[in-house]
Amino acid sequence: MPPLTKYFEIASSPVPVMRTSILMLIINALRDAGMNPRELLARNGIDPDIEKESYSVVEMERYLNLFEKAATLNDNKALGFELGLACTPGQIGPLGLLFQALPTLRKAVLAFGNYLFAVQSHSSLTLNSDNDIAEIIYSLDVPQNWPCQQDVELTLALLINLIRERLGSQWLPIQVDFMHAPDKKAAMIRRRIGCPIFYRQPHNRILFDEQYLDDRRTMTDPDLIRILERHVCDLIGEEYAAQPFISTVMLAIRRCILAGNPSLASVARALYTSPRTLQRLLAREGTTFRSMLDTSRKELADTFEQRDQLNRDTLAYRIGYSDGTSLSRSRKRWKK
Structure with missing residues (x-):
């Protein structure tokens, strides 16, 4: 092997x-x-x-x-x-x-x-x-x-x-x-x-x-599941797999933005937890889901704008806003 x-x-x-x-x-x-x-x-x-x-x-x-x-x-x-x-x-x-x-x-x-x-x-x-x-x-x-x-x-x-x-x-x-x-x-x-x-x-x-x-399978093998998950984590890299909780949440938010559904519920599902538990854990870290979503959108907006030269409405849609006006309001806030 x-x-x-x-x-x-x-x-x-x-x-x-x-x-x-x-x-x-x-x-x-x-x-x-x-x-x-x-x-x-x-x-x-x-x-x-x-x-x-x-x-x-x-x-x-x-x-x-x-x-x-x-x-x-x-x-x-x-x-x-x-x-x-x-x-x-x-x-x-x-x-x-x-x-x-x-x-x-x-x-x-x-x-x-x-x-x-x-x-x-x-x-x-x-x-x-x-x-x-x-x-x-x-x-x-x-x-x-x-x-x-x-x-x-x-x-x-x-x-x-x-x-x-x-x-x-x-x-x-x-x-x-x-x-x-x-x-x-x-x-x-x-x-x-x-x-x-x-x-x-x-x-x-x-x-x-x-x-x-x-629908549940009648037979599962918990030991096999643990081995496979360990193997996947090896492929990801132990340093990455053990990264801090906040970094893990940021990655999940980014993936949900790109998939078109950056809601609290969808991010919580991606992290195998409930929205309430996720909010509580973020509060313990001194931050909020809304703040992290805003940061992720800003980073993606900067990346897409520099790389793909998208117009305002297309860029807004790519990062999860309903229209360009919402993006413009966020940009004003980001500049403060």
């Missing part, structure tokens, strides 16, 4: 990065199609020997570009979607195995979102539920001109497959939304998933019946 990269703090990497375990899905697909993946890896600035170390990392921009080129070379624009539906929990690594080991789907999805940065940085996955409908939202905090379609379709298809592994192959979502535009494969994706698909939506998300969230 290759050594674990214990002290690689993937979540705080200034450059978006991915674990090689996801890249291996693409490499194997190219080989199955009779192609030489080493040439494509080299042309995209990726070490051709990277596949020998499943715990190493690659810059996300290179991974995304490689993914789109692989789909084109393979003459298969549905490559990401098909890889996601065929992916097994073990191919994802300890995070996929943990998803299957936890006693309820709710805990599985929350853990997947909480530990996602063990696999990739600059991304978030959140779970929300309201009016008997649950939604899983996946988002990438990367420049808008980066090609994300293959990765997004892989991720949502992968999640659907993981849920079917738990609930049975007949399980169907209510609806799936993509932020990107439809193409010729849209009808095929609709048939394979078995539910309505909508494009050019505000979020990449899966909607399904909330009743499935708390």
Whole structure:
């Protein structure tokens, strides 16, 4: 077994990065199609020997570009979607195995979102539920001109497959939304998933019946769950896993902002606690949820404004405001 990269703090990497375990899905697909993946890896600035170390990392921009080129070379624009539906929990690594080991789907999805940065940085996955409908939202905090379609379709298809592994192959979502535009494969994706698909939506998300969230598995192995969680923490890095409580909350708030739901309730769910308990713990640290949310929004606003040059209304939406006027009021307060 290759050594674990214990002290690689993937979540705080200034450059978006991915674990090689996801890249291996693409490499194997190219080989199955009779192609030489080493040439494509080299042309995209990726070490051709990277596949020998499943715990190493690659810059996300290179991974995304490689993914789109692989789909084109393979003459298969549905490559990401098909890889996601065929992916097994073990191919994802300890995070996929943990998803299957936890006693309820709710805990599985929350853990997947909480530990996602063990696999990739600059991304978030959140779970929300309201009016008997649950939604899983996946988002990438990367420049808008980066090609994300293959990765997004892989991720949502992968999640659907993981849920079917738990609930049975007949399980169907209510609806799936993509932020990107439809193409010729849209009808095929609709048939394979078995539910309505909508494009050019505000979020990449899966909607399904909330009743499935708390169905308990008849048999779980607490020892296995502890081992898998320890393994995931090793991948994150012990220094990061043991970071102060405030830093953990700040990261959860940031992920919820990027997923479009920066509410106290959604952040508390991401931290496996109740809103009241979270507020009490923050008060003990001498701060409030509102103050931390405001700080996170300011940091994200500065980042997006410098990097993506967004207009006021678009920037406001990206950081969780309903309109540009609300953002303008906050900016005046930040300057004081």
